[in-house]
Amino acid sequence: MNDVSSGSKVGCSLRYSGKPVSENHVLNLLNVAVWAPNDGLREPWRFIFMGPGSADIMRGLQEQAPAYLVLVVKEEQDLHKREEDFAATCCLMQNFRLLARESRLHVRMTMNDWIYDRAYAGRLGVQKDERIVSVLEMGYLEQTLEPAAAENRPGFTFELL
Amino acid sequence: MDFMKTIPERRSIRRFHSSPVDQELVFALLREAQQLYPSGEAAAFRCVYAGTADSRERLAACMLEPLVKNRLVKWLPEKVRDFVRKRVTDIPGHLAVIARNDPDGRKSDMNYAAVCGIMQNFQLVAWQRQLGVLWDTETIMQSKALFDLFKMNPDERLVGIFHLGYFDRVPKARARTRAEKKWTVLPERGGGSVE
Numbered sequence: 001m002n003d004v005s006s007g008s009k010v011g012c013s014l015r016y017s018g019k020p021v022s023e024n025h026v027l028n029l030l031n032v033a034v035w036a037p038n039d040g041l042r043e044p045w046r047f048i049f050m051g052p053g054s055a056d057i058m059r060g061l062q063e064q065a066p067a068y069l070v071l072v073v074k075e076e077q078d079l080h081k082r083e084e085d086f087a088a089t090c091c092l093m094q095n096f097r098l099l100a101r102e103s104r105l106h107v108r109m110t111m112n113d114w115i116y117d118r119a120y121a122g123r124l125g126v127q128k129d130e131r132i133v134s135v136l137e138m139g140y141l142e143q144t145l146e147p148a149a150a151e152n153r154p155g156f157t158f159e160l161l
Numbered sequence: 162m163d164f165m166k167t168i169p170e171r172r173s174i175r176r177f178h179s180s181p182v183d184q185e186l187v188f189a190l191l192r193e194a195q196q197l198y199p200s201g202e203a204a205a206f207r208c209v210y211a212g213t214a215d216s217r218e219r220l221a222a223c224m225l226e227p228l229v230k231n232r233l234v235k236w237l238p239e240k241v242r243d244f245v246r247k248r249v250t251d252i253p254g255h256l257a258v259i260a261r262n263d264p265d266g267r268k269s270d271m272n273y274a275a276v277c278g279i280m281q282n283f284q285l286v287a288w289q290r291q292l293g294v295l296w297d298t299e300t301i302m303q304s305k306a307l308f309d310l311f312k313m314n315p316d317e318r319l320v321g322i323f324h325l326g327y328f329d330r331v332p333k334a335r336a337r338t339r340a341e342k343k344w345t346v347l348p349e350r351g352g353g354s355v356e
Contacts (some may be wrong), residue, residue, distance in 0.1 A: 023346065030340035035169040036281065037296055047344035053348050084298050087320070092276035096279075098164040098197065098285075101240040109202065124246050124347060134274065153200050157315055158188050161216040161257075161310070 005075050014063075014106065014156040015021035016139035021105065023049060026138070029103065033095035038088035039081070044074045045089045045133075047084070048124055065137035069096075072130050089133045100138070168284050169227050172334070174293025175342070177326025182254035182292065187325065190290070194282035195292040203214035204275035206320070209311050212254040219310065221249035224300055226306035254325035262316050296321050 026049060038044065048070035050057060058068060072088045074081045093109070100107045115118045115132040126132060187210055198204065201230055211220045249255070260276040263269040284294045298321050313319065 027340050027344065031337075032165060032168050033180070034337040034340060035171065037171075037173055037284065039298060041339050043343075046339060047343070048345045050347045050349055057347060079304075080298075080300050086273070087277045087298070088275045091281035091284075094198075094278035094281040095164070095168050097199075098282075099168070102164060109199070110273070113267065113269060116267065125345060153195065154203055154205070156191070156204075158191065158193065159207070159209045159210040160184065160213075161209050161220060161255075 014065075014108065014139070015142045016066050016106075019066075019140040019144045021140070022049065022137050023051060025103070025105070026069060028159075029071035029096055029099045029105075032099055033092050034070070036088055036091035036095055037134055038091070039084045042074075042081075042085060042088075044076075046072045046074075046130075048126075048138065049071060059111065061120065062135055063108070063137055065108070066139035068146065069128075069136040069138060071133040071136070072126055073133050075129050075131055087153060093134060093136070096136070104140065106139055106141045110135050110137060162221070162286075162289065164285065165220045167288055169334075170185055171285060171288040172293075172324070173330045173334070174297050174328045175295055177250065177252050177324070178292060178298055182212055182325045182327070184254075185191050186255065186290070186292070187212070187256060188282055190292070191279075196278045197282040197286070198275065201272070202275050203243050204277045204279055205272055206261050206279070207247065209257040210254065210260070211257075217250045217255065218251075220255055221246045223306040223310045224249055224301060225303070227304045250295050252324045252326055254323075256323040256325060257311055258320045258323065258350050259311060259313060259317050262318055273318075273320070274299060280320065280323075291327060292301055293326055293347070295324040297324055 012139050020102075030047060034043065050068040050070070051066070054068060055064065062068060071089055071093055073085050076085060097107050111134050113130070115135065118128075121130075122134075131138075191208060204210060207332065211217050225242060228245065232325070258276065258280055260273055263272060270340065280296065287294050302319060307319070311319065
């Protein structure tokens, strides 16, 4: 189990307050987030929620957090559909993050190495025709984080055809 | 910005009017979309915009190429080709979004996820300005002609083309499955452990 958690930013441990993350609140946000565009209305996603008592499952894999949401996508045989479904799940995830921010729920998105490991994923009940897209670490912070200055961001090029 | 309202209201738009979509606006919306994305997670991508009559013609020609090369379609009347061509040239704007791939698969996934997140942000902020968007992922777009047109490098991938324009009618909602139906809680409850 040496470095399966690599990819998570070490040293930026967050200070969560004692306030628990309610399952209902996450469901409420998700029921809005599911209005993500998805091809053929396949709605390829499903969710695994881990609240109190999940520390043992996630030890060594994720940073400690009051709750986790695992985003799982079905993997189609067709590679093109598979890519569309991954993109759709990313749109849902972005919706969820925007909504969480509005409700002051802090979300840290992670795609650590272990999510690519069938054995680890299988322990969470992820099937052979599924994969984990990401794990969201969730909690309420003791103090709000200052958003980093926009100038720090690398730009993108915008060309005209 | 009230995303609780915008997210469920947004629709994919397939019928646009002909009024042009200003390139400055498209750029501003992209900036806004990027700024809504957490700054700690860098996204490497670039965009190419076709908003003039001439650029739309060139785009249409490249999108048609796989069809023209396909023998079956050669037998089809000119009308069919014209229909596809016109569909592309009639839409006021097309925005290609191209992401950088990384040799490390996990890093590629992270970048692709970030670019998709920014693209969803773009769809939401466009909706707030009454600008309609269709995120096109048709396989017809994964063609050499298009890759050449966008001068794509081997380490890049075309995530999609946004078709953009203003619209009169908002399409009906297609209901979504409730999250409760796709929901698992771990550790399983009632497994004997007592608090």
